[in-house]
Amino acid sequence: MMYAYIIRRVNLLVVTLFVLTVASYGLAFLFPGDALMNLSGVVTTDPDQYAELKQKYAFDSNYVYGFFVYLGHILSGDWGISLYSGEPVLEEIARYMPATIELSSYALVLSMLIGVPVGFWAGLRFHRSIDYTIMTGSVIGFSIPVFWLALLLIIVFSLQLGWLPMSGRLSLLFDIPQRTGFILPDILLSDLPNKADALYNAALHMVLPAMSITIVTSAVVVRITRRSVADVMESDYMKAAIARGFSPAQAIMRHGIRNALLPILPQIVMQFTVLLTNAMIVELIFSWPGIGNWLLQAIYLRDYPAITGGMLAVSALVIMVTLSMDMLIRAINPLKRRDVHGTI
Amino acid sequence: MTSKARKFALLAGLSCLIGACDDYRRTGVAETGVIYCSEGDPATFNPQLDASGTTVDATSYQIYDRLLDIQAESNDLVPALATSWLVKNDGKTYVFQLRKDVAFHQTGYFTPSRNFNADDVIFSIERWRDATHPYHQVGGGSYPYFNSIGLNTLIKDVRRINGYRVEIELHRPDSSFLANLATNFSVILSAEYGDTLLQQGNPEALDSLPIGTGPFKYDQYRKGQYIRFRKHENYWGGEVQLDPLIFSITPRSSLRVAKLLTGECDAIAYPAHSELGILDQRPEIALDEKPGLNVGFWAFNTIKPPFDNPDVRRALALAIDKDTLINAVYFGSAERAKGLLPQTSWAFQGSLRDTSYNPVAARELLDKAGVPRGFQMDIWAMPVERAYNPNARRMAELIQGYLKAVDINVNIVSYEWGTFRRRLREGIHDSVLIGWSADSGDPDNFYRPLLSCSAIFSGTNRANWCNNEYDRLIDQALQYTDFEQRKLFYQLANTIIAQDMPLVPIAHAYRYHAYQSHLHNFQLNPYGGLSFAGVIKQ
Numbered sequence: 001m002m003y004a005y006i007i008r009r010v011n012l013l014v015v016t017l018f019v020l021t022v023a024s025y026g027l028a029f030l031f032p033g034d035a036l037m038n039l040s041g042v043v044t045t046d047p048d049q050y051a052e053l054k055q056k057y058a059f060d061s062n063y064v065y066g067f068f069v070y071l072g073h074i075l076s077g078d079w080g081i082s083l084y085s086g087e088p089v090l091e092e093i094a095r096y097m098p099a100t101i102e103l104s105s106y107a108l109v110l111s112m113l114i115g116v117p118v119g120f121w122a123g124l125r126f127h128r129s130i131d132y133t134i135m136t137g138s139v140i141g142f143s144i145p146v147f148w149l150a151l152l153l154i155i156v157f158s159l160q161l162g163w164l165p166m167s168g169r170l171s172l173l174f175d176i177p178q179r180t181g182f183i184l185p186d187i188l189l190s191d192l193p194n195k196a197d198a199l200y201n202a203a204l205h206m207v208l209p210a211m212s213i214t215i216v217t218s219a220v221v222v223r224i225t226r227r228s229v230a231d232v233m234e235s236d237y238m239k240a241a242i243a244r245g246f247s248p249a250q251a252i253m254r255h256g257i258r259n260a261l262l263p264i265l266p267q268i269v270m271q272f273t274v275l276l277t278n279a280m281i282v283e284l285i286f287s288w289p290g291i292g293n294w295l296l297q298a299i300y301l302r303d304y305p306a307i308t309g310g311m312l313a314v315s316a317l318v319i320m321v322t323l324s325m326d327m328l329i330r331a332i333n334p335l336k337r338r339d340v341h342g343t344i
Numbered sequence: 345m346t347s348k349a350r351k352f353a354l355l356a357g358l359s360c361l362i363g364a365c366d367d368y369r370r371t372g373v374a375e376t377g378v379i380y381c382s383e384g385d386p387a388t389f390n391p392q393l394d395a396s397g398t399t400v401d402a403t404s405y406q407i408y409d410r411l412l413d414i415q416a417e418s419n420d421l422v423p424a425l426a427t428s429w430l431v432k433n434d435g436k437t438y439v440f441q442l443r444k445d446v447a448f449h450q451t452g453y454f455t456p457s458r459n460f461n462a463d464d465v466i467f468s469i470e471r472w473r474d475a476t477h478p479y480h481q482v483g484g485g486s487y488p489y490f491n492s493i494g495l496n497t498l499i500k501d502v503r504r505i506n507g508y509r510v511e512i513e514l515h516r517p518d519s520s521f522l523a524n525l526a527t528n529f530s531v532i533l534s535a536e537y538g539d540t541l542l543q544q545g546n547p548e549a550l551d552s553l554p555i556g557t558g559p560f561k562y563d564q565y566r567k568g569q570y571i572r573f574r575k576h577e578n579y580w581g582g583e584v585q586l587d588p589l590i591f592s593i594t595p596r597s598s599l600r601v602a603k604l605l606t607g608e609c610d611a612i613a614y615p616a617h618s619e620l621g622i623l624d625q626r627p628e629i630a631l632d633e634k635p636g637l638n639v640g641f642w643a644f645n646t647i648k649p650p651f652d653n654p655d656v657r658r659a660l661a662l663a664i665d666k667d668t669l670i671n672a673v674y675f676g677s678a679e680r681a682k683g684l685l686p687q688t689s690w691a692f693q694g695s696l697r698d699t700s701y702n703p704v705a706a707r708e709l710l711d712k713a714g715v716p717r718g719f720q721m722d723i724w725a726m727p728v729e730r731a732y733n734p735n736a737r738r739m740a741e742l743i744q745g746y747l748k749a750v751d752i753n754v755n756i757v758s759y760e761w762g763t764f765r766r767r768l769r770e771g772i773h774d775s776v777l778i779g780w781s782a783d784s785g786d787p788d789n790f791y792r793p794l795l796s797c798s799a800i801f802s803g804t805n806r807a808n809w810c811n812n813e814y815d816r817l818i819d820q821a822l823q824y825t826d827f828e829q830r831k832l833f834y835q836l837a838n839t840i841i842a843q844d845m846p847l848v849p850i851a852h853a854y855r856y857h858a859y860q861s862h863l864h865n866f867q868l869n870p871y872g873g874l875s876f877a878g879v880i881k882q
Contacts, residue, residue, distance in 0.1 A: 162607075
């Protein structure tokens with residue numbers, strides 16, 4: 001049963017990624033300019049080299065065959081060359097993606113750490129003044145545009161108070177060789193004599209970007225948690241538990257927490273896409289060297305191979321995260337095991 | 345401890361945690377490192393190939409040296425890689441005695457086996473001079489600065505006398521020749537590195553992985569992000585105090601200012617004139633101001649009627665109030681231009697008369713020239729900010745207002761910078777607001793590229809103005825080495841410009857330099873080009 005489910009899921013993953021590659025192949029023809037240049041990123045006036053490229057991408061054959069040749073290149077890791085930097089697109093993605101994942105995961109963890117307890121509190125005090133206060137805060141946090149919030153934080157904490165840096169993820173004075181792409185492990189792995197300083201510096205750089213995303217995301221987490229807790233508190237089994245003589249605290253500890261948390265997880269996973277979008281905007285404002293900043297720059301510079309490659313990478317990331325979280329939820333939530341159809 | 349005191353201690357501890365009690369600029373061993381926030385990516389790491397200020401700032405004085413340098417205060421030529429030089433009696437042959445024990449950079453990609461000698465000088469000059477040189481076509485084969493001033497056709501021969509002596513023979517005497525060898529573009533490359541790359545079949549690396557003799561060596565470059573330089577341990581000019589030197593590429597000017605305020609940049613490129621006030625208030629930030637060797641002007645396309653009529657051009661010059669333009673666009677940080685040359689140039693003519701604001705006289709002249717009321721003309725305003733004109737668009741709008749008063753309707757035209765320059769070269773504009781920053785202290789660097797006939801073809805004469813008498817005068821000026829004699833020719837040329845008015849000089853903008861005051865000895869070079877060689881961080 002479980003294996004069948006996993007196979008279905010993986011099947012869905014493959015189909016979705018296939019559709020995405022079709023889209024990215026199609027985009028190369030829809031973008032202005034030479035489709036061959038858009039695919040390969042090679043700008044050449046040399047007829048020999050052009051013929052070679054034509055052969056490489058099977059441009060003499062029909063589109064369907066051409067697409068499968070392109071798919072072959074994608075699968076073998078040849079994503080073309082960035083028109084702007086002249087470096088392989090896949091290498092660039094591998095360089096910038098970890099920074100985004102790092103920022104998003106810290107923000108997600110922080111949002112859960114803040115959002116879930118606060119939401120619980122509000123849910124337990126449903127429709128009382130503390131609940132209204134928390135909900136007011138949540139609505140404000142939820143409705144603030146993230147780029148405006150980020151700028152506000154910069155003005156207060158960087159420009160006025162001078163406490164925190166406002167750009168990048170580590171002072172450029174530190175020369176950290178890239179190994180994992182994640183800054184904290186990279187610092188620990190480096191042979192820098194002043195690791196503590198570098199870690200401290202990296203942590204400070206992370207505060208404002210992570211805070212901007214966290215404020216917006218945790219507002220949503222608060223709302224989801226509150227609703228779920230309120231539902232559980234209203235449920236018959238909670239009433240029964242209390243009727244049997246459990247104190248409310250005991251009832252919550254034994255039956256409440258797990259039942260309230262299980263429905264939250266899938267909803268929070270759904271927030272990952274929103275969070276990633278926010279992270280990409282925040283990256284631009286804080287000059288964070290992540291995929292969002294890189295992709296927006298590629299769009300600005302009309303770097304077509306990078307745009308298609310970036311699109312492919314970001315959507316693949318979203319799909320894979322959603323799917324793996326989905327499987328995780330099934331593993332811990334027996335109720336979910338019944339529905340066998342995959343969803344995204 | 346009372347509960348109040350405890351709360352206070354907790355609060356203090358918390359604020360420590362987020363950095364208020366500790367300086368986040370602290371970086372441990374990297375105390376000698378400096379971050380300079382520059383405005384863009386260099387096009388190449390060899391300034392011979394690209395004349396843009398961004399490329400020059402990042403490379404010319406960091407990686408390379410020249411045979412001679414220009415001293416900023418006195419405009420004198422001082423020895424650099426050449427310790428002494430002499431001009432033979434014919435005025436056409438120059439002999440350079442070269443400095444000994446000058447080491448090239450040792451990097452991960454190249455280890456030099458010998459020091460700098462005559463071969464490197466010959467290699468560096470022949471690369472742009474000799475079209476058959478194996479490196480001439482590498483990197484596109486275009487050497488904009490040398491071609492625009494005709495240096496490639498001026499030099500007849502470059503000869504090696506011995507390992508440390510080089511002779512350069514010219515076709516004709518040219519008193520600006522030495523100054524041209526001291527410009528940001530006349531850098532000395534390594535011949536040995538060139539040969540090695542040629543053997544490896546990778547000649548392009550000469551301009552992307554540079555080797556020079558300058559105070560800093562190339563370490564890493566990530567396009568759109570940063571350039572990292574390390575100090576050159578064996579620099580001939582003495583111990584280099586900074587290590588590493590980082591160019592953090594920050595195209596947005598407001599972001600550069602913000603990063604300077606937060607201390608993430610030690611120095612920044614081109615602070616916007618409108619933001620100078622903010623920087624000036626901060627005690628920890630030093631703001632240096634120097635009159636720049638530049639001129640912002642309004643050029644008329646003199647091949648297009650009715651602008652081919654000098655009366656029309658003079659009338660338009662009378663119709664604008666330069667003082668208001670300078671106040672509104674430069675925020676007062678510029679001096680009013682009377683001619684092409686700023687006051688700091690030795691050839692500046694104090695007695696030159698300036699046009700005054702007189703719309704009535706302007707209209708009379710226009711009537712006389714047969715320009716009807718309600719005449720429609722274009723003003724092209726460049727889309728980028730430059731030192732010589734920080735906001736051409738705004739200036740165009742003001743001029744629009746002034747010309748309205750003399751019954752001329754102005755249409756403001758602007759394109760993306762690359763397109764703008766290309767279309768300008770096609771010569772379809774009526775008039776354009778643009779300017780010029782000098783590359784050397786020599787006045788010829790203003791007169792020749794801006795208004796000589798040959799500069800129409802190299803694309804720097806925006807007025808498309810060609811006057812044989814003027815060309816003859818500026819050519820003659822180069823035959824003399826005595827400043828007073830040369831000055832006479834330039835004064836005559838000024839008279840022609842004032843009469844013919846191919847362009848209206850508007851302002852000589854000051855150059856600004858903003859940096860943290862813990863940087864010392866960080867001086868502005870009036871000819872553009874940025875040097876971190878003698879800078880100390882304390």
